Amino acid sequence: MAIISFIVVMLIPMKGLSYPGHAAIALLIFAIIMWASETVHLAVTSLIILFIQPIIGVESFDAAVVGFANPIIFLMIGGFIIAEAIRKSGLATRLTYSMLNKFGTSPDRGLFVAVFSTGILSAWIENVVAFAMLLPIIKEIIPLMGVNDPENGKSNFAKAMVLGASYGSLAGGFGTEIGTAPNLMAAAYTQISFANWMIFGFPLAIIMMIVIWKLLGKLFKPEVKGIMGGMDTISNKIDSLGPMTKVEKISLTILLFTIFLWVTTTWTGLNSYSIALIGAVLFFTFKVIDWRDAQTGVDWGLIIFFGGALSLGAALLNTGAAKWLINDIVRLLGSDPSTLLIILVLMIIAVVITQVMSNIALSAILVPLSVTLAQAQELSIGTYAVPVAIACSLSFMLPMADPTVAMAYGTGYVKIKEILKAGIPLVIIGVVLTIIILLSPLAKPALG
Secondary structure, eight states: OHHHHHHHHHHSOOTTOOHHHHHHHHHHHHHHHHHHHTSSOHHHHHHHHHHHHHHHTSSOHHHHGGGGGOHHHHHHHHHHHHHHHHHHHTHHHHHHHHHHHHHOSSHHHHHHHHHHHHHHHHTTSOHHHHHHHHHHHHHHHHHHTTOOOGGGSOOHHHHHHHHHHHHHHHHHGGGSTTSSHHHHHHHHHHOOOHHHHHHHHHHHHHHHHHHHHHHHHHHTOOSOOSOTTHHHHHHHHHHHHOSOOHHHHHHHHHHHHHHHHHHTHHHHOOOHHHHHHHHHHHHHHTTSSOHHHHHHHSOHHHHHHHHHHHHHHHHHHHTTHHHHHHHHHHHTTOSSOOHHHHHHHHHHHHHHHHTTSOHHHHHHHHHHHHHHHHHHTTOOTHHHHHHHHHHTTOOOSOGGGOHHHHHHHHTSSSOHHHHHHHHHHHHHHHHHHHHHHHTSTTTGGGGO
16 A cells, blocks of 8 residues: 555656655655554664665655754653653652652543643643653553553553653643744744743643543543552552652752753753753763663664654655645635634644654744735734644644654554544644634734
């Protein structure tokens, strides 16, 4: 199917598009079918994407491998190492029991913790980092609920927990203009203030997190009832842990220092990617973990997979294929389309393309276009740019759409078809909610 689809797309005339751009679109269709069907491991498809680009004339190999130099790759590596350090030190176990002691021991409460913990964190720091920090805790909660071997993909509770944390981190990013890279792009072009963004961003984030919590609970009905022994088990476990060990104290200090750096990037001038590596190196320096732990704690196959996805996204951008697709679709709307129709079409374009392309690169194309359209129609400058930026982060449908979804898939708890099962309705709900909130009287003055 993948090969035939590639050939068919190459045979379809695409006026105004260069041969490399045409080949990039055909390769995109090939990759989507390969990834979705899992014919081979996702990382293997990414390796195919790398060597096939120079063969079919999309990009040189040197240009194709640039995807592996994308800063998000190093953010993922740093996040994985930090997560492994938190797990090995015992800090994850202590934090898990403390959170359960506070929020309760039922599966529904556990899912609430997974969604809202990552969501609230993600409003202020990178969603990959928020997810990576909470993932060891989630992995501790799942067996406590009586789930055995969640890696076999048969536990509904495990599926809901890892997807809840991933999706919660994406939704939480809507809350502030520093929550995601597309938000920052939109804020840069529209000059919307931090406070004004929160007027519409935080309500959207909170509502989406509630939707995620409830929807995943229904789609993946937990097969477990709660922790055996309830709160008594939790209290006894906390007592048995005793006071914090020296390693736990060092780990907590490094973690808090790293979070502080992430939250204060606007003051320090550091970026999220280098901070993730600073945190990771500190854990090595203070001997909380060694390189052997990193070899086992980092999912290197997932890194290769995501690097290949970024390489394909860069090819679509560099060959002009992404811009060609967007301009042609906008042109089809006619000379005087309604504001609502333009918002809806731009959001659908963003949602579809962001599943297979870096949302940073996509927002770099779509946000300026959106600002130009709004200015031409004498509308508020953020009318199109803000919903488009949010749509670029509605990356719920496929592992290649966002590192957190890839990391959730990498646990083995959930399959691609189950990610689609949960992701498609969430994307639809996200688009509808964004339009309703941004067109409300409360949000309009904030859009500039």
